[in-house]
Amino acid sequence: MENKTKIIVTMGPSIEKYEVLLSLVKEGARGFRINFSHGDPSQWYNYINNLKSVEKELSIPLGIIGDLQGPNIRIGQLINQINLKKDDIVQFFYGNKSETNDIPLPYEEFFKTVERGDVIQLADGAIQLIVLETSPKSFIAKTIAGGVITSRKSISIKDKDIEIPYVTEKDERDIEFACNNDFSHLMASFVESKDNIFQLKELLNKKCNKQLNILAKIETKRGVYNVEEILKVADGIVVARGDLGTHFPMETLPTIQKDLISKSIVQGKPSIVATQLLSSMLNSPIPTRSEIVDIYNAVQESANALMLTNETSIGNYPIDAVRWLKKVIIEAEKNSAIVYPVKPIENSLAHRFALGISEFSRQLNAKISVYTKSGLTAQNISLYRPYGIIYAGVPDMHTARKLSIIWGVEPYVLAADSYENGLEKIRKVLISEGKLSKGDTLIETYRFKEGEVHTIKLVTV
Ligand SMILES: Nc1ncnc2c1ncn2[C@@H]1O[C@H](COP(=O)(O)OP(=O)(O)OP(=O)(O)O)[C@@H](O)[C@H]1O
Ligand SMILES: CC(=O)C(=O)O
Numbered sequence: 001m002e003n004k005t006k007i008i009v010t011m012g013p014s015i016e017k018y019e020v021l022l023s024l025v026k027e028g029a030r031g032f033r034i035n036f037s038h039g040d041p042s043q044w045y046n047y048i049n050n051l052k053s054v055e056k057e058l059s060i061p062l063g064i065i066g067d068l069q070g071p072n073i074r075i076g077q078l079i080n081q082i083n084l085k086k087d088d089i090v091q092f093f094y095g096n097k098s099e100t101n102d103i104p105l106p107y108e109e110f111f112k113t114v115e116r117g118d119v120i121q122l123a124d125g126a127i128q129l130i131v132l133e134t135s136p137k138s139f140i141a142k143t144i145a146g147g148v149i150t151s152r153k154s155i156s157i158k159d160k161d162i163e164i165p166y167v168t169e170k171d172e173r174d175i176e177f178a179c180n181n182d183f184s185h186l187m188a189s190f191v192e193s194k195d196n197i198f199q200l201k202e203l204l205n206k207k208c209n210k211q212l213n214i215l216a217k218i219e220t221k222r223g224v225y226n227v228e229e230i231l232k233v234a235d236g237i238v239v240a241r242g243d244l245g246t247h248f249p250m251e252t253l254p255t256i257q258k259d260l261i262s263k264s265i266v267q268g269k270p271s272i273v274a275t276q277l278l279s280s281m282l283n284s285p286i287p288t289r290s291e292i293v294d295i296y297n298a299v300q301e302s303a304n305a306l307m308l309t310n311e312t313s314i315g316n317y318p319i320d321a322v323r324w325l326k327k328v329i330i331e332a333e334k335n336s337a338i339v340y341p342v343k344p345i346e347n348s349l350a351h352r353f354a355l356g357i358s359e360f361s362r363q364l365n366a367k368i369s370v371y372t373k374s375g376l377t378a379q380n381i382s383l384y385r386p387y388g389i390i391y392a393g394v395p396d397m398h399t400a401r402k403l404s405i406i407w408g409v410e411p412y413v414l415a416a417d418s419y420e421n422g423l424e425k426i427r428k429v430l431i432s433e434g435k436l437s438k439g440d441t442l443i444e445t446y447r448f449k450e451g452e453v454h455t456i457k458l459v460t461v
Contacts, residue, residue, distance in 0.1 A: 179210070215237065341355070
């Protein structure tokens with residue numbers, strides 16, 4: 001059985017081998033996030049080559065997603081990891097690299113902002129220190145909550161903002177890398193306004209000959225307050241629970257998650273729920289009960305996709321994590337009270353048509369096949385959460401990769417000289433792959449345009 005809520009995983013040393021990637025896709029992973037805050041272009045290039053080979057071997061298009069660092073402050077490079085225990089005293093200094101237990105921090109602004117008594121948060125707030133003493137290019141802090149610190153961990157000052165430009169020089173270089181290496185999506189970190197998205201789009205227009213979808217990571221107070229204007233211009237949002245947990249009291253996260261997902265449904269944009277879905281599986285092949293319940297709830301709230309982070313990048317059980325995620329998603333979809341819009345999201349013909357096709361699919365327990373040049377018809381139908389999988393024939397790989405992380409959509413790259421011809425080709429592929437079983441009903445259709453004779457075919461296998 002197929003899951004409709006999509007699975008995205010984060011690339012990293014634990015899953016870099018070809019065989020592991022192959023297994024992850026067989027288990028259900030469809031989107032692969034490369035976090036540009038870690039690793040380097042030669043490592044990312046190897047990841048992409050392997051992903052493209054897996055795509056070819058399995059004939060399954062995969063979303064290639066670059067996560068921009070954005071205006072996020074991270075410590076520099078540590079030669080050795082540092083194990084901080086409660087009450088340990090540590091020095092932070094202005095610099096890129098450290099060979100001792102002092103922590104390098106390559107941002108002058110940070111030293112101008114930090115004051116005695118401030119709380120320093122590292123690694124999404126898991127590690128906390130209190131500042132004892134400051135000087136222009138260093139400060140000393142005492143550990144409140146300890147942990148292991150490795151290179152390039154994120155760092156912030158509790159309840160203080162440090163101003164740096166939204167698109168950094170590093171982001172510009174990484175955007176160029178994404179454009180030149182067939183990425184389908186960019187995740188924009190720390191988005192706080194629609195202007196941040198416009199800035200990225202402008203840069204993409206200059207640097208890219210293809211259009212990449214922009215997924216806005218909502219992770220700060222301003223991001224949450226401005227999510228409606230952000231949703232209007234972004235192609236989707238990420239509920240980035242890691243950083244949200246450092247900017248809001250943690251007990252408010254369930255409300256924020258629900259609110260962000262329902263706002264994305266209202267605006268017809270996909271949402272992705274990320275971080276700590278299966279944290280216990282970093283070191284165990286079996287998840288906890290509470291993780292299962294969390295995943296189940298996110299599916300029923302109608303998240304478009306769920307995203308694993310360190311469980312797959314550095315975890316010990318990446319394949320088991322994806323297997324569990326899929327198992328729970330299928331269970332949640334089976335017993336579903338999944339939320340979906342019962343009225344058209346906008347009063348356009350495209351949306352009324354998409355709602356109608358979804359309703360048709362629910363009434364007939366039918367699967368759907370569409371031929372779509374831009375992918376939009378499939379994406380619109382997905383918003384209304386039909387009963388069956390939406391098999392989408394598209395003319396090119398870039399569009400297929402974009403659709404691969406959309407709820408319920410299974411893309412196929414098929415050249416066709418007409419919509420009807422495209423639909424015939426999809427049906428042949430579905431039959432040869434055994435995707436249609438005896439008794440299945442299939443709705444075949446394509447985009448509806450006023451003034452044309454339009455065919456909606458019902459096929460019973
Ligand atoms: N490409 C990579 N190479 C090596 N290690 C990686 C790579 N990507 C991720 N990691 C490791 O996996 C951890 C978790 O990955 P994740 O992408 O969630 O990082 P993060 O720094 O917590 O994320 P964010 O950018 O959202 O703050 C990272 O902290 C890092 O230690
Ligand atoms: C994914 C991510 O960036 C977060 O949860 O903060």
